[in-house]
Amino acid sequence: MAKEKGRKLIAQNKKARHDYHIIDTYEAGLVLTGTEVKSLRQGRASLVDGFVQLTDHEAWLHNVHVPEYSQGTWTNHSARRKRKLLLHREEIDKLEAKAQETGHTIVPLSLYFKDGRAKIEIALAKGKKEYDKRQTLREKQDRREAERAMAAVRRRQRA
DSSP: OOOOOSEEEEEEOHHHHHHEEEEEEEEEEEOOOHHHHHHHHTTOOBOTTOEEEEETTEEEEESOBOOOOTTOOTTOOOTTOOEEEEOOHHHHHHHHHHHTSTTEEEEEEEEEEETTEEEEEEEEEEEOOHHHHHHHHHHHHHHHHHHHHHHHHHHHHHO
């Protein structure tokens, strides 16, 4: 079998970008069992309730839902087990120092295969207030309307 190249997206956490200000992002490897990898290769996972917890200088991913592999037998994994993240010592130390500040948390942003290996993009984030969320949505809507208006002008100029 040929070795995989490139990046294949499995799951994204769009809610995290809506609920948090993203301060810094990191790419981490995952310690997985065989049935988890097979289930991920089928493109099935959910990052919605996931978070990262740092204990004893190790990073652990909690509440990420990787459904059981359909052809798995007694070797199948539990869907919401905690999974160890593979990060460099300096990255873990930075995350520990920053995550202890008030209002900061570590959330998963996306899960993907990179050159055949499962990776997860995690982010150091600070929670948004309700008015920040509304303002972000308003800015996004204004940007869309401006792009539509410019596209309409360009169409009129061509005609």
